[in-house]
Amino acid sequence: MMSTIKRLAGNAAGEVMDTIRFFAGVAGVWLTIITFLFAPFHIPSESMQPSLEVGDRVLVSKWAYGYSRHSLPLGLGYYLPESWDFQVFARDPERGDVVVFRTPATRRNLIKRIIGLPGDVIMVQNGRLYINGEMVEREPVGERSYIEHRGGQVVSVDAYLETLPNGVVHYIYERSDSYPLDNAGPFRVPEGHVFAMGDNRDSSTDSRVAPNPQYPQAGGPGYIDLTEVVGRAETVMFTLNRCRREDGLYCPTGRVWRGLHY
Numbered sequence: 001m002m003s004t005i006k007r008l009a010g011n012a013a014g015e016v017m018d019t020i021r022f023f024a025g026v027a028g029v030w031l032t033i034i035t036f037l038f039a040p041f042h043i044p045s046e047s048m049q050p051s052l053e054v055g056d057r058v059l060v061s062k063w064a065y066g067y068s069r070h071s072l073p074l075g076l077g078y079y080l081p082e083s084w085d086f087q088v089f090a091r092d093p094e095r096g097d098v099v100v101f102r103t104p105a106t107r108r109n110l111i112k113r114i115i116g117l118p119g120d121v122i123m124v125q126n127g128r129l130y131i132n133g134e135m136v137e138r139e140p141v142g143e144r145s146y147i148e149h150r151g152g153q154v155v156s157v158d159a160y161l162e163t164l165p166n167g168v169v170h171y172i173y174e175r176s177d178s179y180p181l182d183n184a185g186p187f188r189v190p191e192g193h194v195f196a197m198g199d200n201r202d203s204s205t206d207s208r209v210a211p212n213p214q215y216p217q218a219g220g221p222g223y224i225d226l227t228e229v230v231g232r233a234e235t236v237m238f239t240l241n242r243c244r245r246e247d248g249l250y251c252p253t254g255r256v257w258r259g260l261h262y
Helices: 002-036 073-079
Strands: 040-041 058-060 097-104 108-116 119-123 128-131 139-148 154-163 170-173 182-187 193-196 229-239
Touching: 040 229, 097 193, 108 119, 108 128, 139 170
Parallel strands: none
Antiparallel strands: 040 058, 058 229, 097 108, 097 229, 108 193, 119 128, 119 182, 139 154, 154 170
16 A cells, blocks of 8 residues: 555655656746847837837847847846946847847837937937938828827827938838927937937837936936847737727728838
């Protein structure tokens, strides 16, 4: 009788250990994928409309620009020494890339589009973007209205197709050309940094806003250190966006598994 009990207990313990090893293996594979290959990120605000909407889940390639301590998932990179601020297999982003990056002051992930590269001079004047003294071309495509994620107010914007100097074409929104950040700069992008802006220009706190050491939540990211870049957003995997399909309101479609520029 005792031998039977011992045998059953041994079998149960073996099954428990097999289960633990299985889930440990699954966790190991998951951590490897989201550290070195791809990771999902969600879109919490309207700053990248119309390319990305609140509720979108985007797929970010972690290998696109190399690896740094901030390639680690779950914000673990902040617990490593600052002396580890270097990249392995480093490659600079290209103008027009949509990137996810960390903000040291708030320890949050942000997602924006790269507008300026090291050495560029960026300026916004009367709502128009200038790169190295040249006005960036934009083509009006009409007026759109949507309901704000927070507040529930209807917002009307002018939509444009913007063409960056390297030929990347993407949509932007402007509420008007006289909002506070519609006159900003000039900014000379330092070496080892990039300059990023949201596609929804008047609803984006981006590199046009410097960090605020005393009140981090009130500041912006300023220039983005390349070691803070987590990866390149490739596409929308799926969306939980629940926009209202009502007359006069714009409800975007066709973003899933498409590139983030045209």
